[in-house]
Amino acid sequence: MAAPDLRRPFKRAAISDQQRRRELSLLRQAQNRRDAQHHARCLASTALSLQSEGFEASVSEPNIDVEPVSESPPGHEPENEQDSQEPSLKDLNVVQASKLKGPESRKWFARQLMLPEWMIDIPDRLSEDWYVFARPSGKRCFVVSCNGTTIGRLRNGSILHRFPSALPNGAKKRDFSGSAQSYSILDCIFHEPDQTYYVIDMVCWRGYSLYDCTAEFRFFWLNSKLVETGACDAPSYYHKYRFSLVPVYNCDQSGLLAAYTAQVPYVKDGLLFYNKHAHYQTGNTPLALVWKDENCSQYVIDTDSRGQVPSQQQVVLELQEDGKLTTSDDPPVVFGCLDGSFTQQSGLQSGCLLRFAVGEGGLVFVDGKLEKADLHYLGNVNRARAFADSFSKVMFQYGVRHSPLGIDDLLGSVSSPVDQEDKPSDIEMDG
Numbered sequence: 001m002a003a004p005d006l007r008r009p010f011k012r013a014a015i016s017d018q019q020r021r022r023e024l025s026l027l028r029q030a031q032n033r034r035d036a037q038h039h040a041r042c043l044a045s046t047a048l049s050l051q052s053e054g055f056e057a058s059v060s061e062p063n064i065d066v067e068p069v070s071e072s073p074p075g076h077e078p079e080n081e082q083d084s085q086e087p088s089l090k091d092l093n094v095v096q097a098s099k100l101k102g103p104e105s106r107k108w109f110a111r112q113l114m115l116p117e118w119m120i121d122i123p124d125r126l127s128e129d130w131y132v133f134a135r136p137s138g139k140r141c142f143v144v145s146c147n148g149t150t151i152g153r154l155r156n157g158s159i160l161h162r163f164p165s166a167l168p169n170g171a172k173k174r175d176f177s178g179s180a181q182s183y184s185i186l187d188c189i190f191h192e193p194d195q196t197y198y199v200i201d202m203v204c205w206r207g208y209s210l211y212d213c214t215a216e217f218r219f220f221w222l223n224s225k226l227v228e229t230g231a232c233d234a235p236s237y238y239h240k241y242r243f244s245l246v247p248v249y250n251c252d253q254s255g256l257l258a259a260y261t262a263q264v265p266y267v268k269d270g271l272l273f274y275n276k277h278a279h280y281q282t283g284n285t286p287l288a289l290v291w292k293d294e295n296c297s298q299y300v301i302d303t304d305s306r307g308q309v310p311s312q313q314q315v316v317l318e319l320q321e322d323g324k325l326t327t328s329d330d331p332p333v334v335f336g337c338l339d340g341s342f343t344q345q346s347g348l349q350s351g352c353l354l355r356f357a358v359g360e361g362g363l364v365f366v367d368g369k370l371e372k373a374d375l376h377y378l379g380n381v382n383r384a385r386a387f388a389d390s391f392s393k394v395m396f397q398y399g400v401r402h403s404p405l406g407i408d409d410l411l412g413s414v415s416s417p418v419d420q421e422d423k424p425s426d427i428e429m430d431g
Contacts, residue, residue: 016120016368016395022275022286029212029279107386109157113142113187114201114280116272116288118396119405123273123289127414130251130273131215132259134296136198137269138191143199145170146183152190152197156386160190163240166230168206171238182207187280188243191266195235197243198266199226203280216276219248253414260296260407270297284329284390293407301400312357313397316381318388319343321350325375328388335373335394353381353388363398 145167152160164171187201231243249255270292278287317325326332361374
C-alpha cells in the first residue's frame with residue numbers, strides 16, 4: 001500500500017448539513033436527559049427474557065451450550081440503515097417491543113444500538129474532538145450478562161449466542177451469588193474468523209448506566225474495567241468466547257495513520273470516528289461516523305445479490321402514501337415521487353421498499369440539499385429487509401463513484417505532529 005500524502009490539501013467544500021446536525025445533536029443531548037438507568041435495565045431484561053415467538057426456539061439447555069443464528073456474511077450487513085420513525089413503533093416500551101415480529105422487531109432492536117452515519121463531510125475540530133479506530137468486520141450486536149448467563153443479540157433481535165462468560169454475572173459458577181440488578185451491556189462486533197467479541201463501546205456496567213456519559217468517559221471505563229474481569233482471557237469452561245478491546249486513538253495525524261495502517265488481529269472494515277463529547281445515542285447519529293476505502297475494507301462500493309458491483313449506483317427508498325420516495329432518516333429525505341397510476345398498476349403500497357438505479361443525470365445538490373435525482377425503478381426489495389437507505393449512505397456511495405473522500409483529505413484536515421506535542425497521548429485499548 002502506497003504511503004498517504006501528508007501534505008495539507010485544500011479543504012473540501014461541505015456538500016451536506018452533516019456538520020449542522022452534529023452541533024444540534026450535541027445540544028439536544030444536553031437538553032433531553034432521559035431515564036437512562038431505567039432504559040438500560042429494561043433492555044437487559046428484554047435481551048435475556050424474550051420468548052421464542054419470532055426469535056428462537058424454546059429449548060431447555062445446559063449453561064455452556066451455544067445457539068448460533070445464521071445471518072448475512074460479515075461486511076455485507078447494512079451499516080447505518082435505520083427505519084423511518086413511526087410514532088407507533090418509536091414510542092413502544094421494551095415489554096411491548098418484545099412481542100414484535102419480522103421487520104418491526106428488526107426496526108426496534110436496531111434502534112437500541114448507536115449507529116454511525118457515513119462520513120460525507122469532514123467534521124470541524126476532527127483532531128481535537130474525535131477518536132478513531134479500525135472497525136472489525138463482523139456482526140454488530142449487543143452482549144448482555146445477567147443472572148448467571150450471557151447473551152449476544154443481533155440488530156434484528158435474534159440470539160447470536162447464549163453462553164457463560166467472565167463478564168459480571170455472566171456465568172453460574174459454584175460461587176455464583178449475583179444480584180438481579182447487576183447486569184452489564186456491551187456494544188460489540190462478533191468476528192467470525194477468531195470467534196471473538198470485539199467490544200467497541202460500553203452501555204452499562206454492573207447495573208450502572210453509561211447512556212448519558214460521554215464517549216471519552218465510556219472508553220476510559222471500558223478500558224479500565226473489562227480486562228480485570230478476565231473477559232479478555234482465552235476461552236474456558238465458564239468463558240465460552242473471548243472478548244477483546246480495539247485500539248482507539250485520538251484523531252490527530254499520528255492516531256489517524258495508526259488506525260488506518262497498523263496491523264490488528266481482525267479483518268478491518270473501515271474506520272469508525274466517535275465524537276468525544278457524544279452520549280450513547282441510540283439509532284443513527286452524526287456524532288459517530290464510518291468511513292471506508294479499498295485499503296481498509298473489502299466492501300466499499302455496494303454489491304448486488306450476486307456479489308458484483310453494478311454499473312450504476314443502486315439505492316433503496318421507502319414509498320410513502322403520497323407517492324414520495326424517502327430515506328430512513330428522521331426526518332426522511334425525499335428523493336422523488338412516483339405517479340399514482342404507476343403505483344396502482346404495479347400493485348405498490350405505502351411502506352414498500354423499492355430499489356432504484358441512479359442514472360446519468362446523477363444527484364443534484366444546492367446548498368448541501370438534494371435538489372433532484374435521476375432515478376430508474378428496478379423493482380421491489382427482498383421482504384426480509386426492514387430499512388430504506390439512509391441519506392448519508394446514499395451520499396457516501398455516490399461520492400465513492402464520483403469524488404471520493406480520501407485518506408489524504410482526512411490527513412490534511414488534522415493538525416501536523418508538531419502541533420500535537422503538548423497534547424495527551426492516545427488511548428490504547430488493547431485486550
